[in-house]
Amino acid sequence: MSPGYSVDDLPLIDTEVLIIGAGPTGLMAALVLARRGVPAVVVDRKAGPTRESRALAVQARTMEVYDQLGLAGTVLEKANSALRIQVGGSSRGIGPNLMNLQDGATRFPGIQIFEQSRNEELLVGALTAGGGDIRWRHRLVDLQDKTAEPDGRVEALLEDGEGGLHRVRARWCIGADGAASAVRRELNLPFEGKTDDATFWVADVRDVRGVPDGAVSIRPGKRTFVAVFPLGPGGHVRLLGLAAKDTITQDEALSAVAAEFGLTHGPVEWFSTYRVHHRVSTKFRVGSIFLAGDAAHVHSPVGGQGMNTGLQDAHNLAMLLADVAHNRVDGHALDRYERERRPVALTLVNVTDRAFTVIGRRGPSAGLVRTAFGALAFGFFPLVTRTSLGARLCGYIGQYRIRYHYTATADQTEWARDPVVGLRLPPVADNQRALDTMNWQLHTYGAGKIVRPDVPEWIVGPQEFGDDPHGRLRSDRLYLVRPDHFVAASIPLQGNNVDAAQFSDVLTAHRLVHVGR
Known part of the structure; x- marks a missing residue:
């Protein structure tokens, strides 16, 4: 920088979310945020999308996410x-x-x-068609979280391909910049695990x-x-x-x-x-900075799980950030991301590590x-x-049997005891398609018409979808479903009314903002 100039003199990019890394994970986060009306800027030191095939498999759960974004048909056509x-x-x-x-x-x-290069091409096309901001050939130079200060933001210094410097101010930052993550290094987070000898x-x-x-x-x-x-x-x-x-x-x-x-x-x-690495970052969140995808966890490619796990990290996190940005959940809910996604990464790393102990030695x-x-x-x-074990195993392969645990006392909370709570919503009729609007929703299954409980006005429903032929969703329950498809609660019905005390507990547990209360 020339003498007499300071960082404050540099060109400024102001946005809600800065995403470092334009691989599948970063692009998915940016696209979900765009669809939810949250401004984001994606930067990557590459000149453009990956051309090598790299990761290959798109699992069933990821296809459901793509379908919510209107992209599943393209994948099916080309895969x-x-x-x-x-x-x-x-x-x-x-x-x-x-x-x-x-x-x-x-x-x-x-x-x-459906190779990684095609996933990136698909996501870049969808993002740019909606006016998304992707800046290639931009390298992260410095990253500081000043959000604890009055009016503070996350501040980043970037260098473009011509050597020019730019600064970015954002409410949040997502590090999706791969196994050698510069964001993770800036946070000084250990990447615990091992590298296979073979x-x-x-x-x-x-x-x-x-x-x-x-x-x-x-x-x-x-x-x-x-x-x-x-x-x-x-x-x-x-x-x-x-x-x-x-x-x-x-x-x-x-x-x-x-x-x-x-x-x-x-x-x-x-x-x-x-060489195969089995590693997980000690934290997925530090203040207003988050890690996702390979920046947070790496493991064997044999099971076809890695890219899918990163895409689902991004989907989970972007939906959460959008809910906070729109004042639908309070800021304390941001702890949810690490609590839900880090156990998924740890399980996957442990399973693939054990599998390699069996088949990956000389x-x-x-x-x-x-x-x-x-x-x-x-x-x-x-x-x-x-x-039934076969179906369960295939559910884990397809990643739609991932379960989130919402409370430390879930086994003592009636609304959380239903087996579907914490799972993604089982498909019945067009119930998953109803979530294309990316809203929190109330669902019933064979309960008939019920009285809408005292809930925030932006929660849609109740919507009735008829009996679940597989018996997974009960007719005597009202289900609260998150915009990322996951069942947040199963509240007992008393006739055509919901148990008010149970629902109040649900709103508190999920930190939903109810302005009218």
Whole structure:
């Protein structure tokens, strides 16, 4: 900066939310905020959206989020669907049939193979079409949270691609800038966990023989294992494998797969090696600054969960920030984000870490464990798919069985004892589509006409959707549903009236602002 000038002389960007990082997580947060009428600015040091495919899987719950934003149809049109998970190379198709086991539990059964680059393209298009503000080639230089001061804001210093400096003032900041997050470093937050010792490789390959269309395939072997994700018809796949040594070439990796599993291939479009990290930030929030996506947690890509978890972090956080911005919940509710999303990340990291203990190690003993796993899966999966456990497992894969815990004494609170409280709203009729308006809502299911309780005027309903054919939503309850689809409370009905004391407790627990009270 030239002598005689200060930071205050720099060009100023004033906004409600500053989002650092324009990957899927940051773009999702910006789009949800835009749809909720909250100004946001997204900055990223890249020159534009990612071009590499990177993450692949879009799970059922993420499809529901995309549908709320009017984007699910585009994903379905352009994605390659994986409706089954296969373990081993048997033509018997071992593994859960996701379409069957998820049918009725979600409107989007299966896994959509839709690369990260396409997710970013989709979100950028939707955001810019609505006038969203994305600033490429902008690097974070400094970040300070001054919101505790009178009239204070989060203040950031950015450098653009030409070396020019800009300052940003915002009410909140979201760090969605990846595993090497500059925002997390500015907050001096430990990124706890470990890096796997083994080397892994990934390749996008055409004309692979011996893999099923429309299925994710896991091949455990004595010397290696490989996961196969379908990118398109005719053997166009993503291969993800364990390297036999720390440094491995493309030819060595693909030759090992051909030798052990008989997977021959045609042209290779992309090849890379990496190490798997299992890490979670110690905090997801410090004051008015939040972390989301890979900036907050990283883990194995094998389960196809990472990008989805980041997108759902963003959806959760952006809905919460919008509710606070519009004075629908008070500022203390911001603690909710870390309380709800950090346990999801910890569970995912722990599960993927344990899975890699089974299949992601080198050496003879690890090979024996992998082959034993494959043999057990051969008998286990056909059995489990005929039980309710199979449907539950597929619900966790699809991420629509994630549960939030709202209060420390939930087991003592009647409105929180219903099994659906804390889960995303099970689909019945068009109840999920009703939430396209992104409002808090009151729902009933077979209760008939009931008296509207004393609630804030911006809560929609009660709306009646008829009996739940699966019995998950009860006819003797009034349900409070958050704009992010999650069931906030199940309040007993007394005839056609709600229990007033219970509802008052609900408003307090969720910190809903009721101006008229």
